[in-house]
Amino acid sequence: MSARLIAVGVGPGDPELLTLKGARLIGEADVVVTPVGDRSDASIAHSIVEGMIDPSRQQLISQVYPMKRDQEGLDAHWEKSAAEVAALVRSGKTVAFITLGDPFLYSTFLYLHRQLRENFPDVAVEVVSGVSSINAAAALAGVPLGLSSERLAVLPATYEEDELTRTLEAFDTVVLMKVHRVFHRIRDLLDRLGLKDKAVYVKRVGLSGQAVFPDLDSVSPGDLDYLSLMIVKK
């Protein structure tokens, strides 16, 4: 294989939702880089690929996320990560970078991608798409994201209320990310808009503890997980 960085989306968490192409390229790579750290999604990506590596001919690098969430620390992390990956590719290695879900949709890979494009434009990048947690959550909940003429919006639940209201009114299906942070505010908003019974909360799809809550009132504080989302389908 030619030296390059391959971003492999391993899907939402179920190791079987990896694509055939992703599995092949992880097996063929000289170096496999996975993020590990305090955030549970990082370690999950690591655990999915750990058993697929042949240590006799492949190198497994775990890039540790910074513990603190400050922007400066994150920027420094991704600068270092990009430099490490770029050096490996420039030395002739094929490097697979593992990320949960799809590399181009709300993934940690996008921070590395931006650093590479800005500072190492000579490094070839290939993206192998993966199943997004959005699609997997819809499948688990039995709620289609959209028929052919429908409109779908995906946005963080942390937007201001006016913005959320406009979107909920205009679109047929709305997926709210990061909903664990503002769950009660969202539930109240949906109630006021008459949409509470059109919503379903999905927690940790494809992972241990996965659950679907068609009744938002049955969601307890312990169910508010970082890896969760809400689908509102009119």
Add this chain to the structure above:
Amino acid sequence: MSARLIAVGVGPGDPELLTLKGARLIGEADVVVTPVGDRSDASIAHSIVEGMIDPSRQQLISQVYPMKRDQEGLDAHWEKSAAEVAALVRSGKTVAFITLGDPFLYSTFLYLHRQLRENFPDVAVEVVSGVSSINAAAALAGVPLGLSSERLAVLPATYEEDELTRTLEAFDTVVLMKVHRVFHRIRDLLDRLGLKDKAVYVKRVGLSGQAVFPDLDSVSPGDLDYLSLMIVKK
């Protein structure tokens, strides 16, 4: 395996973008149903799974789409399709229904799903998510769909201009489906909104003839394909 209908999304067209789970369940199914017809996406799904079937123990059923696009003909088709699938499952068979992309996002499966829910609620349905052509097109074009705080909208390009304008102004990334029908109208609209150089047209991702057009003015009438979309990324 227990008798049920399994909707398997085989991804955007590249047979390697099928998931490990999808491949396993196609291999284990008693009956594999694929749509075939005049629409090219139907035959593509068929060709992806054709080589995976073991004719000595598996039955392959090709459900032919109606040639005409009239609503009555389509409804009659899906009623018949649902009855055929339901009879197989009720007789104890495990039936895999093949669809391009993801079964719950703009797929032909959703018409069958609606018929089954309405008329055969006893038939168990499992959905195996697939890579959507939206994610694959973004990967091919090198255009991320969204970082963590961004908003993504997906809608048919055939909506009226006011609706499209509001969406293009409010969202960070907009994916326009069915754009081949109204390509020149959309190009003119993007030009007026100052977004023409933020748009990329992607044709037949993962299939023969796939192409990326970062310059909308270079798209010729022969490039306007049913299996195409546009990504507008600010």
